[in-house]
Amino acid sequence: MPNLLGMSASGLNCLSGILIIDRMRTSGIEVRDLLISWLVLGFCFALVLFHTLSLNGFVIALTALGAGFICHELSHKFVAQKLGLQAEFRLWQTGLIIALACAFISLYSPIGFLFAAPGAVYILSYTPRREGGLISLAGPTANIVLAFIFYAVARYGSGFAVDIGGYGVIINLFLAAFNLLPIPPLDGSKIFAWNVPLWVVMMVIAAGLLVFFMA
Secondary structure, rough: OOOOOOHHHHHOOOOOEEEEOOOOEEHHHHHHHHHHHHHHHHHHHHHHHHHOOOOOHHHHHHHHHHHHHHHHHHHHHHHHHOOEEEEEEEOOOHHHHHHHHHHHOOOOOOOOHHHHHHEEEEOOOOOOOHHHHHHHHHHHHHHHHHHHHHHHHHHHOOEEEEEEEEHHHHHHHHHHHHOOOOOOOOOHHHHHHOOHHEEEEEHHHHHHHHHHHHH
C-alpha cells in the first residue's frame, strides 16, 4: 500500500545508486528492501500455510505470494512516477518482526495466522485525492491481473506448476480484496474517498472472484 503522507526530503534526496529500469526510477536501497521483504514474507507464509518449512512450500510462497507483493508495490510506484511524483518502497522492520513472530506461533497453533506489513511505497510531496486514488487503485488491480495469470498456469500447466498456480489465484485475490477494504491505511480507503462507484466495482470483482474460486 502507498504511504501518501510523504517522507522527509532527505529520505529520498540522499538515495545513492539510482537506477532506471524501463523508465522506472529505483535505487539499490529499494531493491534491497524489496528483496528482504520478499524473502521474509515467503518464509513466513510457508510456515503458516504448511506448518513446516519444506522446499516446495518455500518455492510456492516465494512465487505465489512474492509475485503478488512485488507487483502490488511496484504498481503503486509506477503509477506515482507516471504522475510525476517521487516514490520509493521502504521496508518496515517492526512489521517484518511481527510477521516472523506470527509465523513461528502458527507452528504450534491449529489455525495459522499471519499479520504481514512488510513496508510501503512512500511518496514525497502532498498527493491530491484523485492522484492518491489512482496510485492506490494500481495495487489491487495488479493482484487481480496476476490471479488470472496464475489461473492460466493452474489450468494449462502440469506438475508442480499447477500447485503454484492454484495458490497464486487465491493469494492474489485475497490480497486484492483485503487491500480494498475502506480502512486506513489500506488502498481501499483512498479509492473510496476518491470514487465510491469505482471502489464498489473493484470490491465486487475482487471479493466475487475470491468467493468463486474458493467455492
